[in-house]
Amino acid sequence: MPDVLLFSQLGSSTVHLLLVLGVGLTLRSWVNVHDTLHRSILLGIGFLLAVRYIWWRGTETLAPPGLTLDMLASWSLFALEFLALMGSVSAFVIMSRIKIRSAEADAHEGWWGETEPRVAILIATYNEDLEVLERTIIGAKFLRHRNKEVLVLDDSRRDWLRDYCAQQQVRYMRRPDNKGSKAGNINHALDRLAEDPVPPDFVAVLDADFVPHRGFLGRSLALFHDPDVALVQTPQHFFNADPIQHNLGISQSYPDEQRFFFDHMQPCRDGWGIAICCGTSSICRWSALREIGGFPTESVTEDFMLTLALQERGLKTVYLSEPLTEGLAPEGLKEYVTQRARWCLGLMQIARSSLGPLSASKLRLRDRWSVIDSIFFWMTSFPFRIAVVVYPLLYWFFNIIVVDASLPDVITFFGCYFLWSFLVLRTLMPGMFVPILHDVSQLIGAIAISRAAFTGMFRPKGHPFSVTAKGGDRTKVTVQWALMRPFLILLVLTLLGLTIGILSDRFAFNDAGDGKWVVIFWTIYNVFVLTLTVLACIELPRRERHIADLPDRAVFVVEGDIRRQWISAMNMDEARLRGKIYPAGTEAKLRIAKIGDIPATVIAETVDGNRIRLMPTPDQREALMLRFYAEGAAPGIGRAQLGGILAGMGRRLSFSSRR
Known part of the structure; x- marks a missing residue:
């Protein structure tokens, strides 16, 4: 009978999830992302699902009151989650309007x-x-x-x-x-x-x-x-x-x-x-x-x-x-984390300043809300991301039950809220939210940012301005051990807890009831997040490249031999050409429209052309800078491409295995 009841509840919760999925998949066909009413309806539903979820968490999943480790862990995680969800709801309200000028x-x-x-x-x-x-x-x-x-x-x-x-x-x-x-x-x-x-x-x-x-x-x-x-x-x-x-x-x-x-x-x-x-x-x-x-x-x-x-x-x-x-x-991971910790520290200083949300200034209510929204983001999102990784370990090693919830209820309450939020974000800002990668970007700076948040809030004065370093030698593989170490330790503990929990009952106990499903899900999810976070701490060599550039046509002139070739890559000092192959050492000129004939030397042969060194005049160098940086559309990638992400990470893992 218990199994029959479980399957019945699972069927009901799955219907709820499929209903959300079905409605969510139609959004792109009728939603006008610039219409305030449309945005408000979608995000308003998200708000209601968030309230429904957090009410369920607070009334049905917490450890009973008492001086126990279960209560301390369960209620502390709920408090962090509640505050982080308040930040998400605030962001939902902000996203209900948009202005393009x-x-x-x-x-x-x-x-x-x-x-x-x-x-x-x-x-x-x-x-x-x-x-x-x-x-x-x-x-x-x-x-x-x-x-x-x-x-x-x-x-x-x-x-x-x-x-x-x-x-x-x-x-x-x-x-x-x-x-x-x-x-x-x-x-x-x-x-x-x-x-x-x-x-x-x-x-x-x-x-x-x-x-x-x-x-x-x-x-x-x-x-x-x-x-x-x-x-x-x-x-x-x-x-x-x-x-x-x-x-x-x-x-x-x-x-x-x-x-x-x-x-x-x-x-x-x-x-x-x-x-x-x-x-x-x-x-x-x-x-x-x-x-x-x-x-x-x-x-x-x-x-x-x-x-x-x-x-x-x-x-x-x-x-x-x-x-x-x-x-x-920021080209280096340390600089990336330092920059974001500085932003966090600065916001906390503003919160405690004469223009803070509780100050006696003449700021409008919405300006105070703007600061409060930022406080919630910095003070809750990052500590909660750490907690999501740490708290499942309390079960595997200490038999501490943090969330006591059945799988059908998790699907009904959390699953529907998360899926609807994901589909709404997919509609309003396509290609911006890839769950695991989003969590990696938060986790990698979470320790430094959390430290800056609480330091800035309780000791706002006396902190030096940290300049984000630019340039430097980026030609070697560098392992950022100091950043990697806590995530590597957490990854090992997570894998160890999961393995021992599956193979033995010495560490992972069998009396967690339905809450084990939540622990297993987050443990497996955390393995992926932590693995990518550790991988991101291994810095690969960099070379200057212009990611907005598309292949372009140019003329390659070698002692009267004039050939139209494709420029497949180019920076201020070098270029890769596709076309006729010339031997290394060949002196030539690369003719580019609006720049002129740039003196060049063939460095090496490639499969489909040559790699050449450029020796521009000062005027040509200025013209190249304007071409690379001051003209054209936005550089970079505007939205995620799932196939490209999987292929790119596959190549990245292949590179690691070769080393």
Whole structure:
């Protein structure tokens, strides 16, 4: 009889799941992703399913009250899950609206008339190499907007950079100290600009590794037709793969981690009037900056705080969702984790600042909600991700039952909520959410980010600004043992617990009742997540490549022999050609439209052509930089491709086995 009852319950719960699946698969055929009503209905159903799920968790799955380890583990996990779910619900509310401003930018292009507004372009730099800085400086110089001035703000006081700026005819600034880090550097430049005979009308900010596209200023300035707009933020795109994409071999099939925020969350935030400044790739009205006294220095994430400072004065931040700049994603895993921990720390500093959600400032309720939503994301998502990996081990090794739930109930309550959320995200933001890879990207920085969250919340002051290192030698395989070690230990313990639990009853006990199904599911799932996390900690060699480039035609000239060939790969120093094969050492010229004849030497023969070394003139080098970074569409991958992900990870595992 118990087996018959179980199968009956499983059948009923499966019907619920199939109903959700059937409705969810029809969404793409009738949902208008830009319609607020459609978005609200889908996400409202998700909200109801979330409430239904968390009510079930709180009333039917927890250990009974008492001074027991079961209660401590069960209730602590529920508390973490409840807080993380509150963050998800807040995100659902934000995603119920969306605003795309491209049509507005079209309608108000050139609103200023014949006299272009004057724009100061600030490039803040600390320790970047010339190879990183030159493409940003060149890109800024060749923006189509004519009435501009490029300023390089050097917080390392390097003479070679001063000389390079003089050569490029751009303005160079340094200051006597590094007080206030990046925000202080920019504020020093603003004070110097205020002393000029004619101050700028607008100030654009670029990180040292971000290259503006030719139309960056014109498109962004169009939105300042509204006098209440103080700041326009544009998305950040990256011409290189981030460490997770690169180390897992999926840079051609899986979008970088920032695409979700910049392509989807920021337009949704703009729909609510709570878009935020993200530092680089933004433009601010000069008068607004002077009114608030420059960039805030209470937080290491001065950009978000700048939005709050402007909003307190009734000045708006808006978002233009167009690829108008591209930059360098962190190339190393340590830098990737350090950057995100800094963002987390900065947000916690804002929470405790004079512009925090509980402060006596004049911020709107929605601005306070904006900060609270970010607090929930940083303080709950990452600790909960660690807990999901750790808590199943409590059962395998200590017989501690964390979730006591039958399999049919898990399918009915959790399965329906998760499946509906997945199908809604698949509809509203296709290709953004691949469950296991999403969890890998969270888990890999979870320890450092959780530490930063609680440190920043309880001790917000006295933390130095951590600059994300750029450049350096990336030509060797590097194992990030310090990052890998905790995940490797957790993987071994998870496999050990699962194995012993299956083969023996010495460690895994048989009295967990229905809760064992939950433990087994999460244990197997965690094996996959932890395996990929460990693999991502093995950094593969990198070479410069331009992931947005498509094969292009060019002319290869060798002593009067003129051949049209395909360029299959190209960077500033080398190219791969498909066509007639020439012996190594052959002197030639590569003729490219709008660039000219670039002197070249054949380095080696390939199966279908040659690999050549390029020796461009200074003018040709500038033209190549503009071609690679300042022109064309957004680099990178916009949505996940399942077949490509599986093939890429297959090649990655093959590479590991060969070593």
